[in-house]
Ligand SMILES: Nc1ncnc2c1ncn2[C@@H]1O[C@H](COP(=O)(O)OP(=O)(O)O)[C@@H](O)[C@H]1O
């Protein structure tokens with residue numbers, strides 16, 4: 001069974017983290033199983049890096065518990081961290097070292113036996129596409145190659161848990177594609193968490209998404225669940241010629257069953273834009289058109305649009321609904 005308890009590689013139990021009086025994480029709980037690539041999706045300052053630093057044992061939580069393969073990281077940090085690879089947000093590499101020197105150094109630190117060192121390091125370099133730059137100075141590498149060195153470093157102890165903090169930020173599209181392919185290959189039998197503030201990343205790479213904002217999980221679900229949720233929602237956009245009709249229109253729409261998240265956008269040249277969310281099963285457009293004509297409201301445009309992942313994410317950020325599952 002894939003769902004057995006032993007498959008849970010990362011477990012966060014009611015984790016909170018305060019920096020002084022500031023709450024960077026509030027009561028966060030989740031699990032990640034082997035074979036999952038989980039995306040932490042959230043804007044800057046959401047708490048992604050903080051959560052990742054706690055998982056990697058960089059600092060302890062203020063309260064709560066973190067288990068890596070069932071081992072409490074606070075009680076047995078060395079044992080828990082043995083199974084863990086971490087690619088920090090800014091990789092602090094040694095610019096004056098050659099790639100191969102640095103990776104051999106990391107391998108020794110991670111306890112790779114001397115007689116296996118050369119093959120082991122070579123294997124990681126090959127996997128990360130670094131064989132051609134082994135004798136280059138790290139400081140002279142492009143950001144994409146430095147990121148690969150960071151990844152090779154994180155993989156050195158063959159970890160079953162891999163934490164990647166914004167692995168593609170600052171890379172060009174080709175480099176992003178290459179890093180994504182590497183991460184995809186890595187996710188087969190490990191628990192991988194990667195953070196990102198960009199949506200396409202999670203939909204192309206992750207089996208599950210956790211939307212994080214202000215230190216809390218706003219929503220979580222599989223990408224499939226997200227996609228099916230999108231099919232169930234759509235937005236309707238209205239344009240009113242005369243902004244004086246705005247209040248009247250909002251009142252009518254607000255009283256209509258099936259209308260959710262009613263929004264009024266800025267006026268342009270005296271016109272008003274109104275939008276709301278609804279289910280696609282019932283097309284409200286004919287009803288609204290008829291009603292608005294009867295009431296003398298200056299409706300000039302009415303459009304349906306399928307909601308995007310971005311709309312949902314932004315909507316969640318805006319109204320801060322907690323604990324929603326897709
Ligand atoms: N060492 C620190 N001391 C004080 N505040 C911090 C520290 N690190 C992060 N923060 C604050 O905690 C919040 C979460 O930060 P972070 O975890 O880095 O978010 P993310 O990685 O999602 O951008 C931010 O408001 C940030 O300013």
Ligand SMILES: [Mg+2]
Pocket residue numbers: 045048049050089165166
């Ligand atoms: Mg961060």
